[in-house]
Amino acid sequence: MTKNFIKHLLFTCISLLSISSYGQNLIPNPSFEDYHEATRGHAHLDNLKEWYNTNQNKPKTLYGTPDHMFINENQPLNGIKDNFSPRTGQSVLGVITYMQRVVNYREYASIKLSKVLRKGEKYQFTAYISSGNKVAYGGIATNGLGFAFTNEKLKQNIYEPLLSVSPQYQLEDIFYATGWTKVTFSFVAEEAIKYLTIGNFKDDLQTDLKYINYDIDPQCYIYVDDLSLVHIPSDTPPEEEKKQEPEIVVEQQEVEVDEEPEKVTEEQPKVPETLVYEDRPVENQSSIYITTYSITLQIWDDKTIDGDIVSIFWNGEHIIEYYELTAKKKKFKVTYEPGKENRLILYAHNLGKVPPNTMAVGIKAGKKKRELKIKSDLGKCGAIQFKR
Known part of the structure; x- marks a missing residue:
């Protein structure tokens, strides 16, 4: 009786532990709320705990610098509240996926996962992205934002695109949304995976553009918030497996913003229907x-x-x-x-x-x-x- 009870208790504990691990988020600091210092609201990625700039060289010349953007009520940065509202909490990640004045300029943010992804196992990734509301460093919408899971730690020398990397997912259509858009997809790890890197892995020739509003230094700037990576058990019933199809899904999430979220795709014209010059002297x-x-x-x-x-x-x-x-x-x-x-x-x-x-x-x-x-x-x- 005692042995059976112990067996049953042990089996229950193992089952609960297994279920817990399946639902565990494998991305540390997934909402970018854990940071070192409360600056005025705009800091480089080094201010975030766990996350790091893929470019570790930090040359004296121009180099890729992804951002930690956050709302600081004590030391507010003028206009920052008008540009974006975090989906949750106070912080987001900000990356430039295209810069008009610098050819092939890219920024990448990386993190080491809390557990190594096992080869042959299936995983579900979710993130929320936004273009903000006529942000500084904005003015352009592009495709190309990607999420790459790799075994090796990626390295960027200056600001060049990492063309040799094949992300598990990237935006093929031009993206623009003032609210938050949910991006979710599942993938099977083809090797043991330790790192996640976020950025545009296409060069300028492969990157499609759409001009949204005037800016003195036109760029494509994208906010990222609330990341999640969970393991999908291999013994998932067929009915549940079916729910994962298609493996890549991009869907809109309603949020409290002044205007409705909008997504611009390549199917829409790249040129506005009415081009006017009256808005410029x-x-x-x-x-x-x-x-x-x-x-x-x-x-x-x-x-x-x-x-x-x-x-x-x-x-x-x-x-x-x-x-x-x-x-x-x-x-x-x-x-x-x-x-x-x-x-x-x-x-x-x-x-x-x-x-x-x-x-x-x-x-x-x-x-x-x-x-x-x-x-x-x-x-x-x-x-x-x-x-x-």
Whole structure:
């Protein structure tokens, strides 16, 4: 009787321990609430306990620096509450997945898991991500944010993308949401896994962009909160296994924000339906007198071909939309209209690799031929004024 009781008690304890381990979160400090120092609300990742910057070199030049962002009521950072609201608690992780002014700039945050993931075993990962609300360092939405589980500790030298890493999951569609979006997926460990690294593992050529709002230093900045990694028992009944399909699921989570969460995908147009230049001041950079009404124009990039993307306006209407300038001249015609502004306006969608956005314009009106240039940036539009 005593032996049976002891056996039963031992079996019960083992079962409870097993169930507990299956539900255990294997990511330390998963909500980023455990930190060393309460600064004004913006600190580098080193301020978080357990987490570390994948770049351990810390060169004197520019290098990847993921952030610890948090609400500090005692020493508030101006405007930080307007940018984001943590899903839970006071803290979040912040990473840049794309920077316009620095080619292939990436930030990665890493952590050592509390237990080694066993080869051949299945695990469920969950995270919540947000673009915030018109945050500083924002302005651009991208795809590419990934979660990589690896056996080896990843290393970044300066700010380069870790292209040799294949994350178990990454955003294939352009992501933008002012509220919190739940990302969850399951995977089978192909080796013993010790580390998790978060960031964009694509280079700039593979990363798709969408401009959301104006910023003087356009970047894609993503907040991350409330991570979870749990082991899925191998003896899970078939019915429960079925519930895990598909293995990668991205779903929206309602949160208390001023506006509804929104997700932008590649299926939506990369160019807004109505491109306007009225939200930027227009500067007449040159003028030309003509004697005819018909004007033939050619546009091209006569400097470094650096990916300048433009839209061209004439008398308030689109002539060319979202066009990438090259050395090849693009030819089109416009008509001078008395009583209208008759300005050729260059609207810059980016700054290319060599700011500002510069376009050469060949003009032929009757016998008059001229070559002029227009320069635009993300704060103002350049223009050529036509007079008659």
